[in-house]
Amino acid sequence: MKFRNASIIAVVSYIAYTNAAALKGTSCPPVDSKGVQRLVTKNKLMKNLKDLETIANWNGGNRAFNTPGYTASLNYIKSQLDTSKTWKSWTQDLEVPYQKPKVTFVVEGKAYTIGHFQFSMWAGEDDFNVEGEVVEGPPGPASCTPEGYTGLNVTGKIVFVDGANCPGGVWQSPWVHYGDVVAPRLRAAHSAGALAVVVHLNEKYEAGLVGFKQMPDRKDFSPSGYMAYTDGLHLLSLIRRTGRPVLAKFENSWFSGKSLTQNLFSESIGGDPTNVIMIGAHLDSIRNGPGINDNGSGSSLLIALFHALQSYCPKNRIRFAWWGAEELGLYGSNHYVSNLSKQEADDILVYLNFDMIGHGYFGVFDGNSTSKPEDPYSLTSPPGSSVIEKLFVDYLVGSGVPITKEPLVANTDIAGFVELNKAVGGMHSGSIGVDFCYHRKCDDYTNINETHIEIIGKATAHVVSVLSNEGAKIIPKALSHSVNEDGRVIPTKVWDKKPSISEKVDVTVGDVLGI
Numbered sequence: 181m182k183f184r185n186a187s188i189i190a191v192v193s194y195i196a197y198t199n200a201a202a203l204k205g206t207s208c209p210p211v212d213s214k215g216v217q218r219l220v221t222k223n224k225l226m227k228n229l230k231d232l233e234t235i236a237n238w239n240g241g242n243r244a245f246n247t248p249g250y251t252a253s254l255n256y257i258k259s260q261l262d263t264s265k266t267w268k269s270w271t272q273d274l275e276v277p278y279q280k281p282k283v284t285f286v287v288e289g290k291a292y293t294i295g296h297f298q299f300s301m302w303a304g305e306d307d308f309n310v311e312g313e314v315v316e317g318p319p320g321p322a323s324c325t326p327e328g329y330t331g332l333n334v335t336g337k338i339v340f341v342d343g344a345n346c347p348g349g350v351w352q353s354p355w356v357h358y359g360d361v362v363a364p365r366l367r368a369a370h371s372a373g374a375l376a377v378v379v380h381l382n383e384k385y386e387a388g389l390v391g392f393k394q395m396p397d398r399k400d401f402s403p404s405g406y407m408a409y410t411d412g413l414h415l416l417s418l419i420r421r422t423g424r425p426v427l428a429k430f431e432n433s434w435f436s437g438k439s440l441t442q443n444l445f446s447e448s449i450g451g452d453p454t455n456v457i458m459i460g461a462h463l464d465s466i467r468n469g470p471g472i473n474d475n476g477s478g479s480s481l482l483i484a485l486f487h488a489l490q491s492y493c494p495k496n497r498i499r500f501a502w503w504g505a506e507e508l509g510l511y512g513s514n515h516y517v518s519n520l521s522k523q524e525a526d527d528i529l530v531y532l533n534f535d536m537i538g539h540g541y542f543g544v545f546d547g548n549s550t551s552k553p554e555d556p557y558s559l560t561s562p563p564g565s566s567v568i569e570k571l572f573v574d575y576l577v578g579s580g581v582p583i584t585k586e587p588l589v590a591n592t593d594i595a596g597f598v599e600l601n602k603a604v605g606g607m608h609s610g611s612i613g614v615d616f617c618y619h620r621k622c623d624d625y626t627n628i629n630e631t632h633i634e635i636i637g638k639a640t641a642h643v644v645s646v647l648s649n650e651g652a653k654i655i656p657k658a659l660s661h662s663v664n665e666d667g668r669v670i671p672t673k674v675w676d677k678k679p680s681i682s683e684k685v686d687v688t689v690g691d692v693l694g695i
């Protein structure tokens with residue numbers, strides 16, 4: 181009986197859907213969870229990702245900020261948005277500063293490829309140009325402490341150290357934390373009087389170094405870099421075989437510039453403009469690869485939802501945002517938030533974020549999160565966030581899907597909206613430790629589990645439908661506080677250490693070594 185009713189409803193809503201399309205928005209049904217879910221399918225989600233991958237392949241292998249691949253990704257989505265008569269779309273320009281290091285390491289006339297630990301807090305301040313003898317450092321973990329250098333005179337020399345994990349260091353295969361392996365070595369070599377230090381990447385660190393924990397202090401940061409495993413073996417055999425000092429020239433200089441990029445938006449023309457449901461994902465990739473899980477997967481979900489929602493007239497207005505320059509430090513979303521007028525800020529009811537939803541676990545952002553002093557990236561969830569969390573959790577639990585509580589962190593596009601005290605939520609399926617291809621070239625189409633992304637897609641379809649229909653009743657509205665002399669809202673800093681260009685971007689072996 182129940183089943184029979186359900187199928188009748190399904191037929192009715194299908195008719196409503198075709199009518200709505202025919203009427204081109206003159207009259208159409210409110211968003212219906214089941215109907216939207218039906219239209220968010222794995223085929224559609226995967227098709228968008230295939231297209232984004234093709235775009236990366238045609239544009240030098242990535243879709244990063246300030247590259248043709250980003251522009252092509254933006255145009256690809258925009259051309260789809262522009263087909264709608266019931267939604268309006270626009271872009272927002274922003275100027276983003278960036279820096280690029282140029283590192284050279286030449287040993288007896290042979291140039292070795294060196295990765296720069298480019299994203300320390302002091303990026304840009306460490307131009308150097310040194311010349312000296314290259315010597316082998318203490319073996320293995322001994323180079324993690326100053327004591328390891330006992331009996332070894334490295335004063336004025338470039339020390340080449342093994343990159344094995346340090347005692348107590350965390351190694352989430354295949355990743356190893358930068359802070360755990362690199363920072364102690366830089367400190368130790370520096371205190372032993374070395375002129376410079378080059379870390380020989382361990383062959384086990386297939387994916388490289390990542391993370392921004394325990395950054396070295398400026399005073400510990402002597403000229404430094406890392407070398408790939410095979411290159412390092414070559415250098416070692418050279419040092420060992422020549423019975424005389426081996427000289428190297430080690431140089432680094434930074435190039436700084438500014439470049440324009442865009443955020444892309446689309447919103448329903450209909451729907452209550454004073455209770456806007458915002459849904460965002462970042463569109464840029466890192467430079468090392470096509471960025472299909474990170475974060476093409478979130479962008480794909482937004483495209484699929486956009487198409488699915490064309491059949492409905494949202495009760496509360498729905499606005500999608502594809503952010504630019506996230507990977508450089510959340511520039512796109514922060515710019516958007518800080519350019520809102522008081523009215524525009526007040527009109528936003530909630531913000532949902534989707535990035536890296538292609539495989540791993542089913543992480544739902546914690547709506548009751550509190551910021552912890554020991555974790556500078558942790559955030560306190562604004563009021564209403566637990567309502568959003570519950571919508572996701574109830575849906576997923578009801579579908580028999582296991583859930584992981586995902587802490588609310590400042591290094592996502594959510595941060596700007598937390599600073600407006602807006603209810604936030606969304607899903608995330610894990611990065612380091614779950615996604616072997618995180619920030620690597622292999623983050624391509626085949627890195628996506630289509631069952632996984634579909635489950636998250638349908639859960640989101642459901643939550644967006646509920647929020648579009650009842651959001652104004654179930655979410656407390658956060659009104660903005662003060663405005664500056666230009667009439668723009670002043671976000672309340674929840675975190676004074678927001679990722680900057682130097683901190684946000686992970687240290688990977690990628691850019692330089694191309695893996």
Ligand SMILES: *[C@@H]1O[C@H](CO)[C@@H](O)[C@H](O)[C@H]1NC(C)=O
Binds near residue numbers: 333334335336
């Ligand atoms: C270490 O080497 C430097 C440079 O070769 C030299 O000036 C210094 O005296 C040496 N220190 C010791 C303790 O041998």
Ligand SMILES: *[C@@H]1O[C@H](CO)[C@@H](O)[C@H](O)[C@H]1NC(C)=O
Binds near residue numbers: 274520521
């Ligand atoms: C800031 O917002 C105003 C409208 O409120 C808009 O006219 C202007 O173009 C925006 N500026 C940027 C840089 O996006």
Ligand SMILES: *[C@@H]1O[C@H](CO)[C@@H](O)[C@H](O)[C@H]1NC(C)=O
Binds near residue numbers: 547548
């Ligand atoms: C979040 O906190 C609220 C209020 O303290 C509580 O009612 C709710 O059960 C909590 N939700 C979760 C998912 O922990």
Ligand SMILES: *[C@@H]1O[C@H](CO)[C@@H](O)[C@H](O)[C@H]1NC(C)=O
Binds near residue numbers: 629631632
């Ligand atoms: C794909 O994801 C689903 C849902 O998380 C999981 O059950 C399945 O094992 C995954 N498949 C692979 C090949 O990992």
Ligand SMILES: CC(=O)N[C@H]1CO[C@H](CO)[C@@H](O)[C@@H]1O
Binds near residue numbers: 474534
């Ligand atoms: C930093 C990064 O590369 N990308 C983001 C992709 O999305 C997840 C979830 O929002 C973020 O944690 C990552 O920072």
Ligand SMILES: [Zn+2]
Binds near residue numbers: 466474475507619
């Ligand atoms: Zn990323």
